[in-house]
Amino acid sequence: MGAIASAVVAILLVAAPASQATTPSPTQPPSNQQFQNSISGFLRDDTRAPLEGVKITAKSGDFTGTATSGANGSWRIGVPTQGTYEVELDESTLPEGIKLAEGQANPRSVTFSQTSNLSVIFAFGKGIVVQQQDFGQNLLNRLVAGLSFGLLLALASVGLSLIFGTTGLTNFAHGEMVTLGAVLVFACSAMNLPFWLAIILALLGGGLFGYAQDAGLWRPLRRRGTGLVPMMIVSIGLALAVRYIIQFYFGGATQQLPFAQSAEIQIGPVSISPNNLWSLVISAVVIVLIGIVLLKTRLGKATRAVADNPALAAASGIDVDSVIRIVWIVGGVLASLGGILWAYYRPGVTFDMGSQILLLIFAGVTLGGLGTVFGALIGSVIVGIFVELTTVVGLAADLKYVGALFIMIVVLLFRPQGILGRRERVG
Amino acid sequence: MDFGFILSSAAGEIFSPTTAAYALAALGLAVHFGYSGLLNFGQAGFMAVGAYGFAISTLSFGVPFFVGLLIAVVSSVLFALILGIPTLRLRADYLAIVTIAAAEIVRYVVTTNQLTAVTGSANGLAAFEGGFYGMNPFPEGSYFGMNNRDFFIRVIGWGLVVVCCVIVWLLMRSPWGRVLKGIREDENAVRSLGKNVYAYKMQALVIGGIVGALAGMVFTLPRGAVQPANYGTELTFFLWTCLLLGGMATVLGPVIGAMIFWVVLSLTQGILYGLIESGAVTWLTTVQAGQLRYILVGIALMLLMIFRPQGVFGNKKELAFA
Numbered sequence: 001m002g003a004i005a006s007a008v009v010a011i012l013l014v015a016a017p018a019s020q021a022t023t024p025s026p027t028q029p030p031s032n033q034q035f036q037n038s039i040s041g042f043l044r045d046d047t048r049a050p051l052e053g054v055k056i057t058a059k060s061g062d063f064t065g066t067a068t069s070g071a072n073g074s075w076r077i078g079v080p081t082q083g084t085y086e087v088e089l090d091e092s093t094l095p096e097g098i099k100l101a102e103g104q105a106n107p108r109s110v111t112f113s114q115t116s117n118l119s120v121i122f123a124f125g126k127g128i129v130v131q132q133q134d135f136g137q138n139l140l141n142r143l144v145a146g147l148s149f150g151l152l153l154a155l156a157s158v159g160l161s162l163i164f165g166t167t168g169l170t171n172f173a174h175g176e177m178v179t180l181g182a183v184l185v186f187a188c189s190a191m192n193l194p195f196w197l198a199i200i201l202a203l204l205g206g207g208l209f210g211y212a213q214d215a216g217l218w219r220p221l222r223r224r225g226t227g228l229v230p231m232m233i234v235s236i237g238l239a240l241a242v243r244y245i246i247q248f249y250f251g252g253a254t255q256q257l258p259f260a261q262s263a264e265i266q267i268g269p270v271s272i273s274p275n276n277l278w279s280l281v282i283s284a285v286v287i288v289l290i291g292i293v294l295l296k297t298r299l300g301k302a303t304r305a306v307a308d309n310p311a312l313a314a315a316s317g318i319d320v321d322s323v324i325r326i327v328w329i330v331g332g333v334l335a336s337l338g339g340i341l342w343a344y345y346r347p348g349v350t351f352d353m354g355s356q357i358l359l360l361i362f363a364g365v366t367l368g369g370l371g372t373v374f375g376a377l378i379g380s381v382i383v384g385i386f387v388e389l390t391t392v393v394g395l396a397a398d399l400k401y402v403g404a405l406f407i408m409i410v411v412l413l414f415r416p417q418g419i420l421g422r423r424e425r426v427g
Numbered sequence: 428m429d430f431g432f433i434l435s436s437a438a439g440e441i442f443s444p445t446t447a448a449y450a451l452a453a454l455g456l457a458v459h460f461g462y463s464g465l466l467n468f469g470q471a472g473f474m475a476v477g478a479y480g481f482a483i484s485t486l487s488f489g490v491p492f493f494v495g496l497l498i499a500v501v502s503s504v505l506f507a508l509i510l511g512i513p514t515l516r517l518r519a520d521y522l523a524i525v526t527i528a529a530a531e532i533v534r535y536v537v538t539t540n541q542l543t544a545v546t547g548s549a550n551g552l553a554a555f556e557g558g559f560y561g562m563n564p565f566p567e568g569s570y571f572g573m574n575n576r577d578f579f580i581r582v583i584g585w586g587l588v589v590v591c592c593v594i595v596w597l598l599m600r601s602p603w604g605r606v607l608k609g610i611r612e613d614e615n616a617v618r619s620l621g622k623n624v625y626a627y628k629m630q631a632l633v634i635g636g637i638v639g640a641l642a643g644m645v646f647t648l649p650r651g652a653v654q655p656a657n658y659g660t661e662l663t664f665f666l667w668t669c670l671l672l673g674g675m676a677t678v679l680g681p682v683i684g685a686m687i688f689w690v691v692l693s694l695t696q697g698i699l700y701g702l703i704e705s706g707a708v709t710w711l712t713t714v715q716a717g718q719l720r721y722i723l724v725g726i727a728l729m730l731l732m733i734f735r736p737q738g739v740f741g742n743k744k745e746l747a748f749a
Contacts, residue, residue: 241724242725252714399539412525
């Protein structure tokens with residue numbers, strides 16, 4: 001634990017100046033254009049001291065962007081489209097005595113995968129050869145990263161599944177609830193609020209959004225007796241509206257939350273970034289809490305009763321509307337938390353980050369069984385691990401979501417009720 | 428602000444090839460959802476299959492136009508079968524999730540760098556429309572202010588819309604169409620009459636998918652390029668908005684819906700940009716004005732569904748849901 005703590009402190013020290021320097025460097029002053037995608041990295045020599053004033057160029061077709069590394073060694077080039085770029089480090093601008101390590105291709109061709117930010121690492125110094133990870137090591141690392149990803153997916157899926165279970169709604173706007181959490185943290189940090197306060201406000205905001213959705217939209221629709229399919233389409237409209245409202249205020253660029261840049265640390269045989277480790281611990285703790293609440297408390301029992309049969313629950317004296325309201329609030333808070341963790345996992349905040357994982361959330365929920373909370377948990381973890389593991393066995397990084405979606409379709413073919421679902425739910 | 432220009436460009440949208448593509452794709456959705464009750468959230472996937480099926484067969488294999496067309500249609504049929512086999516026996520929302528996932532799979536696969544040689548990755552493919560414009564019977568010149576290429580694609584696009592509308596109209600008033608509507612109303616009742624519900628649903632999925640693939644080709648030909656970013660989930664949701672605007676269980680509804688959709692988008696863009704340029708609106712940038720339009724699309728979709736689910740022309744009795 002001491003190692004983690006000291007590593008976290010080190011990260012804080014490194015990231016503090018970086019967070020102020022996250023505004024995109026003026027790569028194209030005349031057009032003053034903010035591109036959605038960027039190529040970035042940190043330049044440090046073999047003693048990990050930052051290298052300042054090094055010029056880096058990215059080229060693709062007739063586009064050329066340049067950046068010069070800042071005082072903390074960071075550089076960032078905004079690029080118009082995700083694609084393949086030729087990145088070249090101008091070795092004549094390197095400080096004296098610093099050379100690229102052996103085997104470091106320069107210029108080199110780099111390609112975007114799913115995210116809108118691409119990190120490029122240039123290693124410096126004599127005798128440093130970039131480590132080639134062996135297969136087992138890589139597998140273990142991906143497994144842990146996948147677990148971390150799966151658990152953050154589970155946070156969002158548990159909310160989606162609870163909402164589906166209690167109201168029957170397949171909520172396509174859940175991705176926007178995820179985005180909202182990360183965007184709120186970014187907005188609060190941009191207003192120079194302390195980090196812990198930003199997190200709390202974002203979680204509250206998520207809960208409030210869930211409550212407002214239920215009170216302002218879904219409860220009136222339920223009262224009117226609107227069918228499930230129209231409600232599903234309404235949720236699509238809501239998703240579109242909220243997504244573009246977020247873009248309206250937030251813009252199309254990728255932004256970083258505080259402390260987003262972190263070096264990997266070694267714990268036993270696994271190397272993991274401290275952010276991923278935190279994410280894993282936080283989501284695991286929260287999910288255990290949810291499980292305890294659902295299984296042991298009156299509220300949990302009431303929720304499960306409503307999910308099982310709303311009419312019967314109402315007849316036995318459970319206030320169905322208030323249970324559904326609480327489910328929406330909790331779902332909003334969980335989605336918000338998932339969004340914050342997702343912003344660190346990617347890393348980066350964009351207006352469409354939630355809709356990017358919406359289908360993975362659906363995949364997790366469907367895999368586990370629609371409407372079952374623990375199924376959603378298991379399903380999401382499987383999806384998360386699967387997404388990460390497919391890159392180990394040779395699937396290209398930009399196809400890693402395909403594997404998860406494909407598995408979902410295959411599972412529906414053979415076991416449509418999902419892993420924990422009951423046959424009668426399939427209908 | 429130049430109202431003449433704003434109005435004329437909005438009017439130009441009524442018969443633009445993109446509107447024709449939207450009308451066709453929405454017509455396919457009408458077959459799926461309006462007439463059969465199938466929740467297809469992957470129409471963008473069908474369009475992508477059509478567009479890429481045509482572009483790849485033309486570029487990679489150098490086939491003539493009509494063979495490319497045939498390959499595109501056959502690919503969309505296969506796509507429909509692959510989607511339908513696991514999901515058509517299940518509840519409606521399973522089909523929704525599977526179709527949206529399948530459309531995204533298509534988009535990821537054509538975006539991946541592994542297949543750049545075939546699909547062109549994120550940059551897409553271009554220069555496959557030669558065979559199509561080679562058949563242009565109109566000599567060079569001005570037709571209603573358009574050049575012969577623009578005029579040709581409009582004639583073909585809207586010709587396809589008319590042909591498909593007539594076919595769908597004839598199908599839906601045939602005994603086959605009545606069974607389909609019966610399935611939409613009450614699946615079990617139709618099953619108890621001895622009809623193979625599964626087969627009927629599958630046929631509907633295939634027919635709507637073929638119309639979607641044709642829409643994908645009409646969408647991509649005037650651009651002369653096909654890019655994966657155009658075939659995201661947003662496209663499907665816009666098509667749903669068109670469908671619900673016009674009326675889901677009607678033949679002309681999707682067509683009129685697509686026209687209204689594009690005219691309104693063009694009008695709001697013209698007016699907002701005009702207001703920004705004239706300095707009357709200072710709290711918006713032109714980029715934000717573009718986003719404001721899509722916020723309005725989302726809100727319109729919600730309001731339509733809540734207050735007028737039958738759309739402009741629809742009959743409330745003919746809704747695919749109670």
